[in-house]
Amino acid sequence: MICWETPLAERMRPSSLDEYVGHSSIIAPGTALRSHLERGVVPSCILYGPPGVGKTALVRLMASVTDRELFEINAVSAKVSQLRELIDQGEKVKSMSGRSVVAFVDEIYHFNKSQQNALLPAVEKGDVVLVGTTTENPWFEINKTLLSRLMVLTIDPLTEEDLVVLMSRALEDREKGLGSLELSWDQEVLREIALSAGGDGRQALTRLEYLARSVAASGGSHISLERAKKDLPRASVRHDKGGDNHYQVISAFIKSIRGSDPDATIYWLARLLDSGEDIRFIARRMVISAAEDVGLADPMALMIATSAAQASDMTGMPEARIILGEAALYLASAPKSNRAYEAINSAISDIESGAVQxxxxxxxxxxxxxxxxxxxxxxxxxxxxxxxxxxxxxxxxxxxxxxxxxxxxxxxxxxxxxxxxxx
Missing domain, CATH: 1.10.3710 (post-AAA+ oligomerization domain-like)
Structure with a gap:
């Protein structure tokens, strides 16, 4: 029986591979993973991608379509004793059925070295099939010894088209979705929500459910674009100041400066500012870029970046956006040379290698x-x-x-x- 208190995203989880939306590069018919699953084989692997893109749904499908038992454990709260108990249970199941269980470790990057090492023997012998999910780069966060025994599958953010499909299904589904509300909708509404969800399927369905129930509660029967813009909160921007997105966006910002693209530069700066990134961090990176990427092709660049760092720190947000924007555009538009950067690196390299004069x-x-x-x-x-x-x-x-x-x-x-x- 469906519990309507359960969030829409949870109720709409796919029950078959054909219902799974998105990630055609790894799960579409004919792909290696799909072929494995259809033959009853689950590879030990890490699913790496941002939140809300279907990692957990895919793990559960891996177990169900191959008719394997699924043991779930959350790396945030798990202890080594619980891991050993899970492995013991998995070995018993395998000895009785001849089939390995799927051990699903959510957010596996939270495991410390001893916890990860506890999984090694069971994974190596095939007593359990380990499937971990992570939002952080596994090549940095997972032990190399464990990682060498796993496939790493990258799960990208869902596309706008994927999200529209998910939401359309939810609006039409009378059993698990929102079909019983008997609402009509403008197609532009779904695209507006998709754009605001940042590739996150869970966020898209959460926003859709909030909007649909708001319309129904007010006695309405149609979800209009005007109503969506009025009722929905601001767009969801995927940016974790301590995680991969933080480094990806700042990398895009600096590389846009280096590549002399002022439009991309100002966009990525806006992303950083909108996410609440520390303006001192942004300013420091601009000062470094002025010296490294612009260099002596325009000595004024370092002065402008340094002045912008001081001025933005003095004024704070929101005014600092103007100062940082001006400086970022100057750096992006300036001639470029990294010869000063290369000169100091070369000299330091000589000294470190023993060439001390x-x-x-x-x-x-x-x-x-x-x-x-x-x-x-x-x-x-x-x-x-x-x-x-x-x-x-x-x-x-x-x-x-x-x-x-x-x-x-x-x-x-x-x-x-x-x-x-x-x-």
Whole structure:
């Protein structure tokens, strides 16, 4: 019997592979995983993806369509003793039926090293089929020894079309869904909800149920786009300041600056600000980008980024968005050079590898032989500053740095004879 207090997303979980929506690259007919399941085989694996995209639903289908027992455990609250008990039960089932149970560990990245190690023997011998789900990158969060025994399947956010299919089914389903409310709807409503759900099926169904029940409670029979915009809260933006999305969005922001795309830059900045990201963190990354990616192609970039960091910290949000936006657009539009970044990295690499030079005698205070450049025409005089000359800096011909290269060519033969990096 259906409990109507159960959330719509839970009630609408698929009961067969054909009902499962989305992720055609891994579960559509003809794919490797689908073929395995149809032959009764479940691979030990990790399902990696954001919340609400069907990981748990897929695990349960894996067990049901292959007619295997499913043991579920939550990594947040599980103890090693519970894991061992689960493994013992799995071994007993296998000894009696000849088939391994599916051990479903939700949010497996919460397991510490000893907990993960407790699973190793059972997985290696096939006493249990381990299927874990995680919203965090398994290559960083799961022990390499355990990971080497598992397949990692990436579950991407659901597409707009996937979400529209899910919601249409829910509105039509009289047994588990919202069909008994006998509502009609504009197709644009479903697309509006899909856009606001950020690829999260659970969020889309939750928002749909909230809207549908609101319409029904007020005596209405039609879900209009106007009603949806009035009743639904703001769009759901997927961004966890401590998780993968945090790093993915800041990475997209910095790479857009590096790639000189001001439109993408301002979009990703808006995403960061809208999610409540710390403006000091954003400003620090912009300062780093100014030095690393713009460099001496435009020395003003570092000054502007540093000023923006100070000014945004002084004003706070919401005004800081204007300051950070201006600075981000400047960095994205500026000429680019990473030659200063490469120069310091190359020098540090030499030192770390043992190439430590002694200071030339004439550069040591109190010693004779040092030539004071300001006493000479052009404030320069030929003399050595390293015991063993080594080229680290290769100016580009981008922006202001082309002028830097021209000046150094006038002074140093090595910049005339080998001005390019590969010389």
């Amino acid at each position: 002694r200071v030339p005698d004439h550069l040591i205070n109190g010693n004779r032989g040092y030539l004071y450049p300001h006493d000479y025409r052009g404030h320069w005089v030929a003399q050595s500053y390293l015991k063993e000359p080594k080229r680290y800096y290769f100016p580009s011909d981008s922006g202001y740095e082309s002028r830097v290269l021209a000046r150094l060519k006038r002074f140093w033969r090595r910049f005339r004879e080998g001005s390019q990096k590969d010389s």
